[in-house]
Structure formats: C-alpha cells, structure tokens
Amino acid sequence: MEEFRPVPDALAYLLGSWRVTRSVQDRAGGVEGRFDGTTVFGPLNAGGLLHEEAGTFVWLGVPRPAERTLRFLPGPTPGTADVRFADGRPFHDLDLTTGRHVVGHPCSADLYRGEFTVRDPDHWRTVWQVAGPAKDLLLTTDYARLR
Known part of the structure; x- marks a missing residue:
C-alpha cells in the first residue's frame, strides 16, 4: 500500500519551482x-499562486514546445485550493490535507478523473485518466522540487 504525506496548506507546499516529467x-x-x-x-x-509550466512535448517522435498556465486560488477551507484555468474558468478543487485527493472534471463529452498524491516534502504526482467518446488517455506527471 502506498503511503501519502499530509500537507496542511496546499498553496504553501506548491510554492516554488518543480522539475516535471509526464507520460x-x-x-x-x-x-x-x-x-x-x-x-x-x-x-x-490577489492571493494564491500562478502555475506556469513550460517544456518539450514529444509525440510520435516529434518534439514541440509546450506550455500551460493555471491559477491556484485559496480554497473554501484553510489549506485547500481552487484551481482555475488561465482565463478564470473553474477546473477543480485541491485538498492535500490527507496527502491524497481525487477530482473529476467534465470536458465536453469526456470525463477527466485526477488523483493527486504527495510522496514527501519534495515529490508529488498527478494521474489523470481521460475517458469518453473523443479520448482514452492516461497522463502521469511526477514533480520534483528544484532547490
């Protein structure tokens, strides 16, 4: 059984720079x-965090630059976050107080199911399963804090 690390404040935990590897x-x-x-x-x-991701995405052997921006705002209860797309549309909530959080996000006819797990002070993971008529994807992202 995998052990998760509780995080009393998601925004404080996430603050900083992370190396990202996504399959x-x-x-x-x-x-x-x-x-x-x-x-x-x-x-x-205005409070919260701006999430800016940039790197290289390789698909079918072709490398391309890729980036995305999200907003992590203070959530409804202490230590949680309200995650929004760059344009302000709602994405999902985030509560890492147990070290693990599962969310769902409908996107057109597809459903994104995300699982966030904290491994230790410097490592966390997201796993998104996307299912529907347009997509059948598994996205696994590992984050390692850069010092």
Whole structure:
C-alpha cells in the first residue's frame, strides 16, 4: 500500500519551482508521448499562486514546445485550493490535507478523473485518466522540487 504525506496548506507546499516529467498514453491508439519541463508556482498579487509550466512535448517522435498556465486560488477551507484555468474558468478543487485527493472534471463529452498524491516534502504526482467518446488517455506527471 502506498503511503501519502499530509500537507496542511496546499498553496504553501506548491510554492516554488518543480522539475516535471509526464507520460501520456493514448490507450485507444497505443501511442505514447512524453513531456519534460518545469513548473513554477509563483505568488499572485490577489492571493494564491500562478502555475506556469513550460517544456518539450514529444509525440510520435516529434518534439514541440509546450506550455500551460493555471491559477491556484485559496480554497473554501484553510489549506485547500481552487484551481482555475488561465482565463478564470473553474477546473477543480485541491485538498492535500490527507496527502491524497481525487477530482473529476467534465470536458465536453469526456470525463477527466485526477488523483493527486504527495510522496514527501519534495515529490508529488498527478494521474489523470481521460475517458469518453473523443479520448482514452492516461497522463502521469511526477514533480520534483528544484532547490
């Protein structure tokens, strides 16, 4: 059984820079890709964190630059976060107080199911399973704190 590390404050834990390694499996097509890069969680003026990810995504042997931006705002209870897309649309909640959190996010006809696990003060993981008529994906991302 995997052991999770409780985090009393998700935003405080995430603050800083992380090395990111993501595998992407298209289970319907049998194709795999990989993203390598960095994620920086920096303070937002209005409170919360700005998540900026940049790196290289390799798909079908072709490397391409890739980036994304999210907003991690203070959640409804202490230590939690309200995760939003860059344009402010809701994405999911995040509560790491037990070291593990499971969320769902509908996207058109597909459903994203995410699991967040904290391994120790410097390592955490997300696993997104995407299922629906348009997609059948497994995305596994490992984060390692950069010092």
